[in-house]
Amino acid sequence: MVLTIDVGNTRIKGAVFENDTVLEFFIFDKNELQIKIKKILKKFEKVTDLVVASVGNVEKESFLHFKNDVNVCFLTNEDHFPFKNNYATPKTLGIDRIILASGATLQYPKQNRLVIDAGTCITYDFVDENDNYLGGAISPGLRLRYEALHNYTAKLPLLTFEEPKSYVGNSTPESMHSGVVNGFVYEIDGFIDQYKEDYSNFIIILTGGDALFLAKRLKNTIFANSNFLLESLNQTFQYKINND
Ligand SMILES: Nc1ncnc2c1ncn2[C@@H]1O[C@H](COP(=O)(O)OP(=O)(O)OP(=O)(O)O)[C@@H](O)[C@H]1O
Ligand SMILES: CC(C)(CO)[C@@H](O)C(=O)NCCC(=O)O
Ligand SMILES: [K+]
Numbered sequence: 028m029v030l031t032i033d034v035g036n037t038r039i040k041g042a043v044f045e046n047d048t049v050l051e052f053f054i055f056d057k058n059e060l061q062i063k064i065k066k067i068l069k070k071f072e073k074v075t076d077l078v079v080a081s082v083g084n085v086e087k088e089s090f091l092h093f094k095n096d097v098n099v100c101f102l103t104n105e106d107h108f109p110f111k112n113n114y115a116t117p118k119t120l121g122i123d124r125i126i127l128a129s130g131a132t133l134q135y136p137k138q139n140r141l142v143i144d145a146g147t148c149i150t151y152d153f154v155d156e157n158d159n160y161l162g163g164a165i166s167p168g169l170r171l172r173y174e175a176l177h178n179y180t181a182k183l184p185l186l187t188f189e190e191p192k193s194y195v196g197n198s199t200p201e202s203m204h205s206g207v208v209n210g211f212v213y214e215i216d217g218f219i220d221q222y223k224e225d226y227s228n229f230i231i232i233l234t235g236g237d238a239l240f241l242a243k244r245l246k247n248t249i250f251a252n253s254n255f256l257l258e259s260l261n262q263t264f265q266y267k268i269n270n271d
Contacts (some may be wrong), residue, residue, distance in 0.1 A: 028073040030064070030097070031260035032090075033123065034081035036147035037170075037236075039063075042257040043071050052254060060089050068096055076100060078264045080122045080256075102126065102263060109133055109266055110158045121150070123256060128152045128160050130259020131232055133266060139229030141222055143215060144256070146235035147171060151218055155226075166214065169237045172207045188240075211237075212244045219247045 028050075033040045039060060041053040050071065055063045068074055077097045079090050090099050104118055104125065109132045114120045123144070131140040132154050141163075142152045148171065151163035167175060169188060177185040189204050196202030222229060231249045233242055238251035252258070 028071055029076045029078055029261055029264060030067060030071070030074045031257050031264070032064075032077065032079045032081075033126075033256050033260060034079065034083040034085045035123070036083055039083070039085070040257060041067065042254060042261070043067065043074060044261045045073075047258075047261070049254065049258070052257070057083065057085055060085065061092060064090075064093060068093065076264065078102065078260055080126050080260055082121050082123050100264060100267075102260070102267070106267060107270060108263065110154050110160045112160045114160060114162050124150050124152050124163070126259045126263055127232075127234070127256060128154050129263045129266070130255060131230075132158055133262045134259075135230050135232075139226045140232065141219070141229055142232045142234065142255070143218075144235040145169065145211075145215075145233070145237035145241055149211075149215070149235075153222070164218065168235075169207065169211050169240075172211065173203070176203060176207070212241065215241065216246050219245070219249075 029044045031042050039055050039057060043050045053063060053067060074097055077090060077093055078100045080102045093099060103122060104120065108125060108129045110128055127142040127144060131142050137156055139156050140154045144150045145168060147168050149166045149168050153161045153163050155161060173186050176183045183203065186200060186203055191204040191208050192201060194205050194209050196205035219231065232255055233249045233251045234253060234255035238253050242249055242251040
């Protein structure tokens with residue numbers, strides 16, 4: 028059994044896998060990290076490997092704490108992945124984006140793949156049918172947009188997500204909800220349309236904290252898989268074992 032951990036910018040997510048099957052998912056805060064992992068390892072005694080990818084600022088030591096109980100594996104930019112990395116700055120490419128690209132390559136062989144992760148940031152990652160990672164885009168996620176409007180203006184309140192009543196916002200809150208939520212959806216549909224123009228055939232994988240919300244609103248029909256990063260971590264770890 029494998030426990031995969033994704034340390035995001037906002038929260039930590041984990042999953043226990045038996046081969047390719049998920050037994051349980053977890054979401055927790057940074058300050059609960061050690062207690063939660065301890066509990067998980069106690070509940071799932073057959074876990075042999077702890078596999079971590081982190082873009083957040085959690086100390087490596089927090090995981091090494093468990094090295095007497097399980098084999099601890101940190102996936103980093105130095106590892107070997109199933110695609111050719113054509114990013115001009117491979118050392119600065121986020122490990123979460125690398126893992127998503129890796130999972131897309133392993134799970135959907137021989138096709139163009141676009142991974143959209145709607146989390147703290149929205150990231151777009153494209154791996155072509157010849158397994159070349161080409162890059163993508165980074166933009167602010169849904170909650171970040173609300174926070175940015177508030178933090179960088181004098182008058183705008185801090186709002187939380189609400190469905191806009193119309194694209195024509197007729198009040199301050201309605202204008203903000205329209206700008207944030209519609210802007211978010213239009214952006215993603217716009218990117219997908221652009222890829223469609225340039226690539227005739229590709230699969231889209233939608234993931235991240237806002238994926239389910241988004242899937243219902245995009246004009247492009249896409250199924251969301253909120254756990255794609257954790258699944259990709261598991262698959263990439265298996266790939267590493269078989270190829271190292
Ligand atoms: N309890 C929650 N806490 C924070 N964000 C949440 C929560 N529930 C839903 N969300 C939504 O999820 C988005 C954040 O996504 P996610 O949880 O994937 O981010 P993350 O943990 O920072 O991961 P990453 O860094 O990989 O993006 C926010 O834009 C927010 O709208
Ligand atoms: C873009 C984020 C913050 C998304 O989690 C992360 O992937 C990251 O820190 N990336 C580094 C920059 C890059 O990917 O080019
Ligand atoms: K993200």
